[in-house]
Amino acid sequence: MARVFHKPTFERIPEERQERILRESIKEFAANGYLGTNINAIAENAGISIGSMYSYFASKEDLFLTIVNRQFALLERLLSSIDTETSFFLILEELFRVTMKSALQHPELSQIYLNITTSPLAAMASRISGTMEGHMAVFLRRIIGQAKQAGEIEPGLNEDFLAFCIDNLLMMFQFSFSSEYYRQRMRLYLGEKLSEDGEELIRQSVGFVRNQLRHSSLANP
Amino acid sequence: MARVFHKPTFERIPEERQERILRESIKEFAANGYLGTNINAIAENAGISIGSMYSYFASKEDLFLTIVNRQFALLERLLSSIDTETSFFLILEELFRVTMKSALQHPELSQIYLNITTSPLAAMASRISGTMEGHMAVFLRRIIGQAKQAGEIEPGLNEDFLAFCIDNLLMMFQFSFSSEYYRQRMRLYLGEKLSEDGEELIRQSVGFVRNQLRHSSLANP
Numbered sequence: 001m002a003r004v005f006h007k008p009t010f011e012r013i014p015e016e017r018q019e020r021i022l023r024e025s026i027k028e029f030a031a032n033g034y035l036g037t038n039i040n041a042i043a044e045n046a047g048i049s050i051g052s053m054y055s056y057f058a059s060k061e062d063l064f065l066t067i068v069n070r071q072f073a074l075l076e077r078l079l080s081s082i083d084t085e086t087s088f089f090l091i092l093e094e095l096f097r098v099t100m101k102s103a104l105q106h107p108e109l110s111q112i113y114l115n116i117t118t119s120p121l122a123a124m125a126s127r128i129s130g131t132m133e134g135h136m137a138v139f140l141r142r143i144i145g146q147a148k149q150a151g152e153i154e155p156g157l158n159e160d161f162l163a164f165c166i167d168n169l170l171m172m173f174q175f176s177f178s179s180e181y182y183r184q185r186m187r188l189y190l191g192e193k194l195s196e197d198g199e200e201l202i203r204q205s206v207g208f209v210r211n212q213l214r215h216s217s218l219a220n221p
Numbered sequence: 222m223a224r225v226f227h228k229p230t231f232e233r234i235p236e237e238r239q240e241r242i243l244r245e246s247i248k249e250f251a252a253n254g255y256l257g258t259n260i261n262a263i264a265e266n267a268g269i270s271i272g273s274m275y276s277y278f279a280s281k282e283d284l285f286l287t288i289v290n291r292q293f294a295l296l297e298r299l300l301s302s303i304d305t306e307t308s309f310f311l312i313l314e315e316l317f318r319v320t321m322k323s324a325l326q327h328p329e330l331s332q333i334y335l336n337i338t339t340s341p342l343a344a345m346a347s348r349i350s351g352t353m354e355g356h357m358a359v360f361l362r363r364i365i366g367q368a369k370q371a372g373e374i375e376p377g378l379n380e381d382f383l384a385f386c387i388d389n390l391l392m393m394f395q396f397s398f399s400s401e402y403y404r405q406r407m408r409l410y411l412g413e414k415l416s417e418d419g420e421e422l423i424r425q426s427v428g429f430v431r432n433q434l435r436h437s438s439l440a441n442p
Contacts, residue, residue: 033341036256111340118339119332120254122401133406161425164410168393169386180343185354189385204382 003128005065010056021046021056025067030108033115034064034124061124068116068128071109072135078102079139088147089210092166096202099170103177110178136167166209173205224349226286231277242267242277246288251329254336255285255345282345289337289349292330293356299323300360309368310431313387317423320391324398331399357388387430394426 010018024045028037039060043053057063082094103110116125140163147153153162175182176195187195194200231239245266249258260281264274278284303315324331337346361384368374374383396403397416408416415421 030340033254033256033339035254036341114335114339117396117400117402118254118335119251119400120257125402125405133409137410158425160411160415161429164407165390165426165429167410169389172389172393175338179338179340181338181346184346186385188354189358189388190381194381204379205386208382208386 003065003069005062005069006057007055013056017048021048021053022067022070025063026070026108026112029064029067029115030111034060034121037064039063064112065124065128067112071112072128074102074106074109076135079135084143084146088143088150088152089206091143092209093202093206095170096173096205097198099174100177100198100202103174107178110174114175114179133167136170137163140166169205169209173201224286224290226283226290227278228276234277238269242269242274243288243291246284247291247329247333250285250288250336251332255281255342258285260284285333286345286349288333292333293349295323295327295330297356300356305364305367309364309371309373310427312364313430314423314427316391317394317426318419320395321398321419321423324395328399331395335396335400354388357391358384361387390426390430394422 021042024042028042028045037060039053040050042063043050046053053063057066078098082091082098084091115121116128141159144153144159144163148155148157148159172182176186177183183195190201242263246263249263249266258281260274261271263284264271267274274284278287299319303312303319305312336342337349362380365374365380365384369376369378369380393403397407398404404416411422
């Protein structure tokens with residue numbers, strides 16, 4: 001289970017109010033970054049006093065980590081929504097699709113993620129380290145293991161490195177749909193037309209991994 | 222040519238002093254992020270008055286973009302140091318090696334890059350958009366075109382998408398050696414031992430791309 005970063009008092013207020021506080025926090029952190037965010041502004045936007053705010057969260061860092069935790073929970077739900085009782089490449093296709101959709105629907109969550117990876121937040125990263133990547137790593141290892149058993153991947157393949165490369169591609173894919181910088185970068189590489197064609201991008205991405213594996217199974221049948 | 226973000230006065234001071242100002246700026250921006258950096262602190266660390274600082278740079282943003290420009294120039298130098306009169310996979314191997322070395326030697330430059338990709342800096346990103354990714358995109362398209370001519374890659378391959386995927390892998394590779402967050406993530410996927418073995422990581426990375434291309438040429442000989 002993920003660690004909890006809010007105080008118990010936060011759970012005692014109506015859910016609607018909890019949601020409003022979290023929604024306003026996500027908006028602020030995504031737009032201004034952790035360092036640029038003022039917890040007073042969040043309290044004001046959420047219609048609560050700063051005193052109440054500190055009775056729910058011990059610090060700006062704890063509020064931020066509560067948001068990050070919600071992102072992990074969202075990712076966990078997305079992963080568990082994927083049907084894994086099918087071929088490796090259909091699972092992979094759905095994984096890219098779900099990643100793109102969630103990046104488009106919740107760009108602010110990716111923006112917060114990008115913020116975590118910067119060095120001023122390194123100390124904080126160690127408080128959450130492993131959780132988010134953990135879910136994805138477990139998922140990828142499971143579907144790769146399954147594909148190996150089904151003979152879709154050659155037995156000699158380094159599964160850890162394959163999982164790492166797939167996640168690297170997935171992350172850059174996610175960033176390309178949620179960060180303005182990465183969006184411009186994608187257009188530079190792929191042009192306006194392909195950059196806007198999500199399904200074609202998914203097809204090409206899965207193709208990139210697929211060729212890699214298809215070759216492996218050709219080499220070691 | 223890259224745009225210039227400093228004032229002409231900056232070029233009139235001794236090079237040694239220019240270097241000291243830029244060095245202290247890199248240190249501050251990398252450690253604290255753009256939003257967390259105080260230009261007064263940089264002036265103090267560089268041993269100049271804040272008045273002089275503003276006579277060299279119109280704003281904190283211009284100072285930051287000057288640093289970013291230097292990173293682009295460094296990348297350009299690194300790319301031009303790579304011998305491209307050899308096979309595609311040897312060039313690729315050298316590209317991963319140069320990326321790793323530069324990330325280890327200048328982690329603060331990657332940290333500043335990670336900072337640019339976050340949303341509070343989106344407006345600024347448009348002032349530099351294209352420059353850095355531009356150099357890499359041109360380089361990758363050139364070596365892919367060359368490999369196609371030499372018959373190392375099948376003619377039907379989508380070159381743009383291949384360049385994009387290779388750069389995606391290169392960027393995550395770079396981040397894994399320069400951001401504490403990504404370093405922990407790499408360890409989670411690959412374990413302590415493989416994460417420390419740079420040459421093996423390069424070998425596996427090139428192998429990942431190589432299999433993809435080798436398969437393609439098998440499919441369409």
